[in-house]
Amino acid sequence: MKNHEDEDLKLLKSNLEDYFKVIIPQKDVEKTFYFNNKKKFLGQFSPWHQDKGGNLINDFIKQVETSNTTEDFSWLKILPDDLKKEIEKEGRHLNMRYQIPTHFHGDIDTATIFHCLENPRGYLGYYQDNQIDKGLEETSLNGYYGKTEMLLANSEKKKTIKNIKIILKGYKEKEIDIKSIVERRYQLKSIKDVKDIIYSNQSNLMSEIKHMFGLESKFDFKNKSKTSQKNLLEKYYYLREYYSQLIQINKELDFKKLEEKQSEIEKIAQQICNLEIYPFSCAQPDLGENGIGEKIILNSDLSKLGAFIVLRRIYKYLKNKESQKPVFVFRKYDTAWEKLFRKLFKEAKGEDFANNVMERLENNFFYCQLRPIGGGITDGNVISVPNYRKFMDMKASAFDEITKLLPRIDVKNN
Numbered sequence: 001m002k003n004h005e006d007e008d009l010k011l012l013k014s015n016l017e018d019y020f021k022v023i024i025p026q027k028d029v030e031k032t033f034y035f036n037n038k039k040k041f042l043g044q045f046s047p048w049h050q051d052k053g054g055n056l057i058n059d060f061i062k063q064v065e066t067s068n069t070t071e072d073f074s075w076l077k078i079l080p081d082d083l084k085k086e087i088e089k090e091g092r093h094l095n096m097r098y099q100i101p102t103h104f105h106g107d108i109d110t111a112t113i114f115h116c117l118e119n120p121r122g123y124l125g126y127y128q129d130n131q132i133d134k135g136l137e138e139t140s141l142n143g144y145y146g147k148t149e150m151l152l153a154n155s156e157k158k159k160t161i162k163n164i165k166i167i168l169k170g171y172k173e174k175e176i177d178i179k180s181i182v183e184r185r186y187q188l189k190s191i192k193d194v195k196d197i198i199y200s201n202q203s204n205l206m207s208e209i210k211h212m213f214g215l216e217s218k219f220d221f222k223n224k225s226k227t228s229q230k231n232l233l234e235k236y237y238y239l240r241e242y243y244s245q246l247i248q249i250n251k252e253l254d255f256k257k258l259e260e261k262q263s264e265i266e267k268i269a270q271q272i273c274n275l276e277i278y279p280f281s282c283a284q285p286d287l288g289e290n291g292i293g294e295k296i297i298l299n300s301d302l303s304k305l306g307a308f309i310v311l312r313r314i315y316k317y318l319k320n321k322e323s324q325k326p327v328f329v330f331r332k333y334d335t336a337w338e339k340l341f342r343k344l345f346k347e348a349k350g351e352d353f354a355n356n357v358m359e360r361l362e363n364n365f366f367y368c369q370l371r372p373i374g375g376g377i378t379d380g381n382v383i384s385v386p387n388y389r390k391f392m393d394m395k396a397s398a399f400d401e402i403t404k405l406l407p408r409i410d411v412k413n414n
Contacts, residue, residue: 053078
């Protein structure tokens with residue numbers, strides 16, 4: 001069994017080298033994909049580290065600092081012009097245009113658990129994207145943050161376009177301090193730190209842990225307020241929803257004991273890297289055939305970057321197996337990430353090559369999450385991709401066994 005696994009990994013290493021040579025033909029594979037130079041790798045493959053991304057980030061900072069409402073701003077400008085125009089034909093997409101994107105957070109060189117998600121939902125809770133588009137009506141960058149600030153401050157539980165317009169009746173843009181809103185909403189010490197929301201060397205969990213143990217948080221470790229764990233962790237979304245079970249063996253966090261364990265918790269957080277397959281905030285990513293999400297995933301360098309980060313980390317391990325083997329836990333694996341990987345491999349080396357590489361990646365490194373809602377890496381919500389496929393086959397066959405007992409009606413032939 002061990003010999004078979006070793007042979008499988010050798011073949012995978014060779015497969016990845018063949019693929020990398022197609023991307024940028026060079027004799028030295030290590031130079032091609034910059035496996036030992038993260039800065040060069042990101043400069044080559046990350047739109048955020050190139051002039052286009054840097055200029056867009058600086059433009060956002062400038063407009064927020066000067067409260068400039070005359071210039072049109074959109075984070076979608078990071079996309080190729082033809083893809084941006086195609087997306088904007090289908091709607092206004094105010095959330096994607098104006099909310100700060102979130103792409104990757106963590107050490108892409110050394111992390112061992114890569115949590116590969118679809119896209120950030122953003123800061124507007126349970127409002128649907130079309131409700132925001134129609135409820136906010138025509139608006140600028142300033143107007144978007146000013147109006148959404150009013151929505152977030154309102155306790156109206158019924159989320160409708162009509163109610164949005166009622167809430168915004170008293171809106172006055174001149175009274176809005178957009179800089180303060182953005183800094184507070186994204187917990188930024190300065191608006192100039194906005195790139196840390198898009199990408200950073202700290203996992204989302206690490207950022208929350210550092211804040212929790214920081215003097216400014218005054219976190220109630222002893223729970224003197226006797227509140228629920230959910231309310232106690234109100235400001236710590238990733239700890240509450242995603243990673244609490246990775247920190248201690250018990251499912252219920254014991255904050256009294258954790259208070260003295262900051263360094264141990266940070267060692268855990270350091271091993272996590274968060275990736276989004278595309279970075280724009282929206283409630284409905286629309287990953288179906290020809291949907292907006294699918295168009296971005298299959299046709300943008302942003303999404304390619306996520307795939308390349310995964311492949312580069314796997315190859316780093318295959319080159320030096322003395323390091324800890326990384327694993328990759330995917331949300332929306334079959335509707336998003338798998339589609340992208342298969343497209344990249346097929347375009348480079350054909351369908352047979354794509355099938356072989358995907359099988360080796362799935363057998364050795366890839367896991368997925370079972371629940372359609374709720375992205376936590378928790379007990380009962382993670383399964384290896386091969387076992388996931390067996391599970392789905394078993395579900396289908398079990399249903400067939402039951403339905404064969406009944407004389408079901410074929411309405412198409414009646």
